[in-house]
Structure formats: structure tokens, C-alpha cells
Amino acid sequence: MEDSYYRLLAQRYLEGTLTDNELEVFIHLLNEGKMDTYLKEAINAEMGITEENEAELQKTTNIRHMRNSWLKYAAAVIVLLCVFAAILINRLPSQQPIAASRVKHDAQPGGNKAVLVLANGDSIILNNASNGQIARQGSASISKVQNGLLAYKSTGADTANAMNTISTPNGGQYNIKLPDGSMVWLNSASSITFPTAFNGTTREVTITGEAYFEVAKNAAKPFIVNSGTQTVQVLGTHFNINAYQDEPGIRTTLLEGSIRLKTGSQSRVLVPGQQTLVSGNNIVLQKTTNPSVTTAWKDGLFVFDDTDLPQLMRQIARWYDVQIVYRGKPGEFAFVGEIKRDTRLTSVLKMLEASGVRFSIENKQLIIQP
Missing domain, CATH: 2.60.120.1440 (Jelly Rolls)
Structure with missing residues (x-):
């Protein structure tokens, strides 16, 4: 019963269809490390990663958690097309992932x-x-x-x-x-x-x-x-x-x-x-x-190393040919990890939304609401 329920939560998280109660449960389970396997499975399924692909990733780790007075947890080590993707964030997610209703344009990679x-x-x-x-x-x-x-x-x-x-x-x-x-x-x-x-x-x-x-x-x-x-x-x-x-x-x-x-x-x-x-x-x-x-871009990767949100978004804007619009201050974020540059924009945003930043896409504008 737990397996099927956890898989459902992970899938709804990626789809952006969690209810408020389900999101509260999801965050609690995520903090306890109980969603690691199910979230990774859901993302692998969405991105078309097979068991054979994953077998090659011997050094890939699951979602990691860091706790102290200011950092509640670090979320979303994501296997993405055989690349280790870790997005470390500095606060609990306050919004659900990007939903279809907020996507009026999905930019393809360059x-x-x-x-x-x-x-x-x-x-x-x-x-x-x-x-x-x-x-x-x-x-x-x-x-x-x-x-x-x-x-x-x-x-x-x-x-x-x-x-x-x-x-x-x-x-x-x-x-x-x-x-x-x-x-x-x-x-x-x-x-x-x-x-x-x-x-x-x-x-x-x-x-x-x-x-x-x-x-x-x-x-x-x-x-x-x-x-x-x-x-x-x-x-x-x-x-x-x-x-x-x-x-x-x-x-x-x-x-x-x-x-x-x-x-x-x-x-x-x-x-x-x-x-x-x-x-x-x-x-x-x-x-x-x-x-x-610094040179990961020529090898087909975004690599973030304590990268703040504006710097990260400047890279996104140039590669996906979108205009970044902030609705409010960017906020204090530090991202660490890797994402392949041949990933479509909405898939990248789903990973970044684990940080609590809320996105919407309208035509060529990527609107950010920290």
C-alpha cells in the first residue's frame, strides 16, 4: 500500500497536481528520506531512462538531506539522461511544481x-x-x-x-x-x-x-x-x-x-x-x-556550483531564448549540480521548483515568483 501511495505522490508532484494536504505529506516524507526512490523512479520514467541507463550510474546518490538552523534540507538529486543532477536548496518548497496551466510555451533547448x-x-x-x-x-x-x-x-x-x-x-x-x-x-x-x-x-x-x-x-x-x-x-x-x-x-x-x-x-x-x-x-x-x-557548457552541461538564481537564469535565458521576468526579489538561493543542456525547459524548471521558486511560461517569457 505504501509503495503505490508514495509512487502516486511522486507522480503528482511532477505533474503539479498535489493537493495542499498531499503536498504537506510529500514534504514530510521527503524530509525523512522516504521519497528518494519513488521520486527518482518517477523522473526516470518521465525522461525515458531505462534500467540499463541507470546501471551505468554507479556513483549516483539519492536525495540528500542536510539539517541545521538555517538549511532545512537539500533536495532533488535527479538522474537525468545518465547525468547526475543535484539541486541543493536552502529552504522548504512553498509552491507546487510547474503545472500545465502555467505553461503556454515550452522552449526547446538550443x-x-x-x-x-x-x-x-x-x-x-x-x-x-x-x-x-x-x-x-x-x-x-x-x-x-x-x-x-x-x-x-x-x-x-x-x-x-x-x-x-x-x-x-x-x-x-x-x-x-x-x-x-x-x-x-x-x-x-x-x-x-x-x-x-x-x-x-x-x-x-x-x-x-x-x-x-x-x-x-x-x-x-x-x-x-x-x-x-x-x-x-x-x-x-x-x-x-x-x-x-x-x-x-x-x-x-x-x-x-x-x-x-x-x-x-x-x-x-x-x-x-x-x-x-x-x-x-x-x-x-x-x-x-x-x-x-566553467567549461561544462561546451560539453553539453549546465553545471551549478553555489550559483545564485539570477546567474542561473541568465544561462537559461541565453540557451532557451527566453526573457526572464521577476515578480518580486530573486531571493537567496544557492544551486549545485548538473543538468544536460539538451533537456526541454519545463523539465529543467520542475527540478528547480524544488527550491520553492515558482515559475510560469507565457510565450517567450519565463516569469519567476520567488
């Missing part, structure tokens, strides 16, 4: 979308282009190798290099192999401008938004990345730059090698694991960070 602008102003929508060579610029051939990857190959030296720009929309991402063999991953709402051949004494590019670089080594030609007020110079290394205008500053994270970061009169050399925040002409060294958190 994908490989970008536009290439050639030196002559012509535009090519890369997600519509066929694989193979799509253009030539001077001595450089430009080929779409596969969906999500564009490659440049220089066949000679140009006296004047053509400048190209690749930009992604909200809900887009793309991977570029530059003429020198360096690899660049562009996140949503981002761009990179670069020459079709690096013929000078440096290899210089300019970005907006967020980009991850794996720079081909060439000691004779330093690689330079311009983003806003900062310049990063490297010889060959792996690093990530987050330069969105709606973020508090330009965040640069080094994974491998070393880089020299400059802004105004300030300069700093980073070692692997370090991260800087540039605001105006000031460089602030952040705490040593886990680089995999």
Missing part, C-alpha cells in the same frame, strides 16, 4: 546554430548549409565539416587578410577550427572575428559573449584574444572567456598552460585553475575554481 559573415558582407546560415566547402576568402577555403563544426584552411599567403565573423544567436552554439589549427567553441549569443589567414607576427581575434579556446602552439606568433576592455595573450593553451554584457565583468578561466591578461595599465599572468574577473580596468583574482564547472 543547438548548433550560427551565421558566418564574409569580408564582402555576404552571410551564410551555417545550420542550413550543406557539408563541404561553402566559401573561399583569398587563399583560405571554408568548409562545413559536420553540423556544428566549421574549418578554415589557408593555402597560401595573402597580402591583405579578409576578416570573417561567426556569431551564434540565443539558443545557438558552434565550433570553429581557425586557420592556424586552433579550436574555438562559441556559446549562445556570442561571436568571434578573425582573419582568414594569420600572416602577421601575431594571431589576433576578437570575441563577444563566451568562448572556449584550445590554441595551437606557435612560439613565434602569440595568440591574442580581445574581449571588451581586456586582452589575453598566449602561446598555446586552453582557456575560457565569459564576456557577456549582462554579467558583472569579464571572467577568464585558465585550464592548461599560462596566459597573460591585460586591461588598462594592469597585467596578470594566470596559472591553471585560476580565474580573473575584469570590471572596467581592474583585475580581480577569483578563488581557485574547478575549471570543469
